[in-house]
Amino acid sequence: MKIHPNKHIQAAIEYALSKGWVWVPPGDSAHCFCKLRCGNPEGEHRDHQMSVWSTPKSAENHAKQIRRKVKHCP
Known part of the structure; x- marks a missing residue:
């Protein structure tokens, strides 16, 4: 697995993997x-x-979207 260059998005990816x-x-x-x-x-x-x-307009918002999608999955 590659590491995302943005720390917020990488943290969201790690959150998804932990779930x-x-x-x-x-x-x-x-x-x-x-x-x-x-x-x-x-x-x-x-x-x-x-x-x-790779390069979203707002990295922090994209990270929030990832977390939100993971949280809505039962």
Whole structure:
């Protein structure tokens, strides 16, 4: 797993991982740092995923969005 250059976003990624989410490599998108997906073993939460951007307009707001998405996943 790569380390995000922004400390707020990296902390949000670590929060997601601590809640059982899975880090997924970015694929072909140039602006996507990675994707985070719910790691529910039953696969019930396939819709719960989020792209993490390399250079968002507001890094702190993007970190809040990541945390909010993780908190809304049961």
